[in-house]
Amino acid sequence: MKRLLLPAVIAALITAEVHAESFTITDIRINGLQRVSAGSVFGALPLNVGDPVDENSLADATRSLFRTGFFQDIRLAREGDVLVIEVVERPSISTIEITGNKAIATDDLLKGLRQSGLAEGEIFQQATLEGVRNELQRQYVAQGRYSASIETRIEQLERNRVALKIEIAEGSVATIEHINIVGNQKFADEELRTLLELRPSNWLSFFRSDNKYSREKLSGDLERLRSYYLDRGFINMDITSTQVSITPDKKHVYITINLDEGRQYRIREVKLAGDLKVPEEEVRRLLLVQPGQIFSRKVLTSTSELITRRLGNEGYTFANVNGIPETHDEDDSVSLTFMVDPGKRVYVNRVNFRGNTKTEDEVLRREMRQLEGGWASTYLIDQSKTRLERLGYFKEVNVETPQVPGVDDQIDVNYTVEEQPSGSVTASVGFAQSAGLILGGSINQSNFLGTGNKVNIGLTRSQYQTRYSFGFVDPYWTEDGVSLGYNMFYRTTDYDDLDVDVSSYSVDSFGAGINLGYPINETARLNYGLSLQQDKIKPGTYTVGEINDFIRREGDNYTNFKASIGWSESTLNRGVFANRGYSQSLSAEVTLPGSDLSFGRLDYSGQVFAPLSGDYALRFHTRLGYAERYGSTSEVPFYENYYAGGFGSVRGFEDNSLGPRSTPAINDPDQDPQPFGGNVLVQGGAELLFPLPFVQDQRSLRTVLFWDAGNVFSTRCSTGQNARNDASCDIDLSNLASSVGVGLTWLTALGPLSFSLGMPVKEPDNADTQVFQFSLGQTF
Structure with a gap:
């Protein structure tokens, strides 16, 4: 009726204005335009000069002008054979002001x-x-x-x-006063309520806001209830209705969920159907569902995914595996049939990289296990992605496998990376009254100029001390992944330029070494090294007794040839800020015949990550070390001792402050005992990795709650003229230092910046504590 009324009204208006007589338009005049151009009107008007018009054509013209949305009133009139159009434009919006929204x-x-x-x-x-x-x-x-x-x-x-x-x-969000679940018999109300994101008001609601009702959260909770029942065999479970009641003041909500549990089903048999493409016994080993088990939709879906990935490893990237349940109500059982449709075997056309603005393509390509031209393997594509993540050069690595247009059996593999800082740069300028101007700097880069090579350069120069160091590692010296590294260093101290001599001792050293690494498999490798080092000890005015004893027995100038062998393994998912997998290394180093000193050392370090829910994970780590002399050497050189305390060891204690202490110098009996280290190192700990609140991008941050424990012991500190007798001279694990605290590492353009707040739990005698610590260039 309304559709008929508008044309009738328009026709009546037009008839009244133009007297319902047909005429031929000799001109068109438009009155009332302010912002709308005449051209816009003529463009929308279906009439032109010279056209004959009648009631119907004028009504059509009026409707066309109204459809533009520019006008709130339109009138047509006739002056002779001139068509006059009177318009009233709709107003324009000058300002929009919104108040009260939060x-x-x-x-x-x-x-x-x-x-x-x-x-x-x-x-x-x-x-x-x-x-x-x-x-x-x-x-x-x-x-x-x-x-x-x-x-x-x-x-x-x-x-x-x-x-x-x-x-x-806006008012306030209505809070949930009660959630009532009706119809459940197999599971208690409290058990089901723990599945829900929405909760009645409680003392934690202020922090979690779980008592604020929203339609989206309720929908998610209902789906969680369905999944919970389906994963426990209740195939026919149904949520029959949901009532949400609001109090008259619109401040409180009562939710009632009515459900029908149905009966619990067990698996009667499991069958495979379709074209398997791989031996059936291999597929059956992937079946997580077995006859007699309670039906679970989650396990059913996981089994389908495992079979799909297995086919994907053989090049059937677009395989489709569906688990089809068939219920038998007579005995509450279900038969499962996995229907396998492998599709065509798919081959890789191109492997492409995007986002690596600094890193060369070759550095990424040599990590690829999926080759161009070969059939597409899901395992090899994922393995290649993992290897890129382990490099530590990238904040994030994503992979896509789009189908090649016009071809149904080829795909491209596109890796998209986001680069992050992969090294650290430090510089220092200082002044000391006794040493004068001190200039220092270092560069530690694991992706030097985007080549994937590791380079570190260090330089410190002052009036009395000079230090130079250089190291280089090519991780792909050969195409097979054999690595080659070498290093050189020079350190010297000249006390003659000092006004006063308060140093206990110094060691002038220079040396060089070479290292070869051989990959054993995808995650493990062997390392071999040879090095030459010459050391000269310079005692100071107040050199402690242990050092004087060592110089008296062994002299003050040593040339040592060292050989080392090591094994390492890593399944970590990322090179920096890993949260899954493990890594461990074992190395042995010994001086060779012809060296002035005879000693060796054995070191082990390991860590393992245990993912928890969400972005949370646990990390357990340990480091063990043992050094011992052999042959004619009286003891392990004191400057080769292990030290503990500080970052990378036991946080909450000053760097190198744990373990045995020295005896006072002969000419200074009041001298405080100094950390002297030992030949046995025991340390470890546990960390809870958690996301930092209110920070959206967590990829450059790591926050942890930590428990650290460790100490250094000596098996030979009770001999000689200046024998010591303290707790650290016996390997007693009850004497381990320990601390708890919180730590944060931030990846900056200059390198990782780490902070920690540590509170000692157990302090060994003479230990120096330090609650706040920070470091540039070291991560947790």
């Missing part, structure tokens, strides 16, 4: 208004404003703000403009 940001509201056609400078339509007001009301209701109200005001301005004022009273 839960939804003003910019988000203005963006939504703009998408609906309400924005400054646009034509204003009352119907659009009403629609927007109703939509805003629905959004607040979806957030559980049932008492929210939206008021709109229109203020008329000069030059046919309006100012829109939207006043929002």
Whole structure:
């Protein structure tokens, strides 16, 4: 009826104005235009000069002009054979002012208004404003703000403009007072309520906001209930209804969930169907479901995924595996049939890399286990991704396998990486009264100039001390992954340039070494090394007794040739900030015949990550070391001792402050005992990795709660003229230092910056504590 009324009214208006006589248009005149151009009107008008017109054509013209949305009133008149069009334009929006909103940001509201056609400078339509007001009301209701109200005001301005004022009273989110679950018999109410994200108000609600009702959260909770029952054999479980009741003041919500559990089903038999492409016994080994088990949709889905991945390893990337259950109500059992459709075997057309602005393509390509031209293997594609992540050069690595256009059996493998700092740079300038100007700096880069080579350079120069060091490792010296590394260093001290001599001792050293690494498999490798080192001890004025004893027995100048062998293994998922997998290394080093000193050392380090839910994980780590002399050497050189305390050891204690202490110098009996280290190292700990609150991008941050324990012991500190007798001279694990605290590492452009707050739990005698510690270039 309404559709017939509008044309009738328009026709009546036109008839009254033009006297319902047909005529031929000799001219068209438009009155009332302000912002709309005449060209826009003529473009929408289906009439031209010279056209004959009657009632129907004029009615069509009026409707066409109304459809532009520019006008709120249109009248047609005739002056002779001139068609006169009188229009009243809709006002334009001058300003939009929104007040009272907190839960939804003003910019988000203005963006939504703009998408609906309400924005400054646009034509204003009352119907659009009403629609927007109703939509805003629905959004607040979806957030559980049932008492929210939206008021709109229109203020008329000069030059046919309006100012829109939207006043929002958001109210408060309705809180959940009670959740009632009806129909459950196999599982208790409390057991089911623990599955829900929504909870009745409790003392933790202030922090977790789990008592704030929202429609989306309720939908998610209902799906969790369904999954819980389906994973426990209740195939026919159904949520029959859900009631959400709101109190008259719109501040509290009562939720009732009605469900029908149905009966629990067990698996009767498991069958395979379709074209398996691999031996059936291999597929059956992947079956997680077995006859007699309680049916579980989660296990069913996991089995389908395992079979799909197994086929993907053979090149059937687009394989489709569906687990089809068939219920038998007579004995509450279900038969499972896995229908396998392998599709065509797919081959790799191209392997592409994106995002590596600094790292050369070759560095990424040599980590690839999936080769171009070979069939696409899901395992090899994922393994290649893991190897890129283990490099430590990239913050994130993603892989996509799009199908090659026009071909149904080829894909491209596209790896997208996001680079991150892969080294550290430090520089220092200082001044000491006794040493003068001190200049220092170091560069440690594991991806030097994007080549994948590891380079470290160090330089320190002062009035009395000079230190130089250089190291280089090519991880792909050969195409097979054999690595080659070499290093050189030089350290010297000249006390003659000092005004006073307060140093206990110094060691002038220079040396060089070479190292070869051989890959055993994807995760393990062997390392062999040879090095030459010459050391000269320079005692100071107040050199401690142990050092004087060693110089008296062994002299003060030594040339040693060392050989080393090591084994390492790593299954970590990332080179930096790993949270899954493990790594361990075992190395042995010994001086060769012809050396001035005879000693060796054995070191082991390991760590393992245990993922928890979400972004949480546990890390357990340990480091063990043992050094011993052989032949004619009286003891392990004191400058080869192990030390403990500080970063990478036991946080909460000063660097190198744990373990045996020296005896005072003969000419200074009041001298405080100094950390002297030992030939046995025992340390380890546990960490809880957790995301830092309120930080969206966690990829450059790591926060941990830690427990560290460790100490250094000596098996030969009770001999000689200056014998010591302290707890660290016996290997007693009850004398381990321990601490707890929190730590943070941030990957910056200059390298990793780490902080820790550690509180000692057990302090050995003479230990020096340090609550706050920081380090540049070292991660947890």
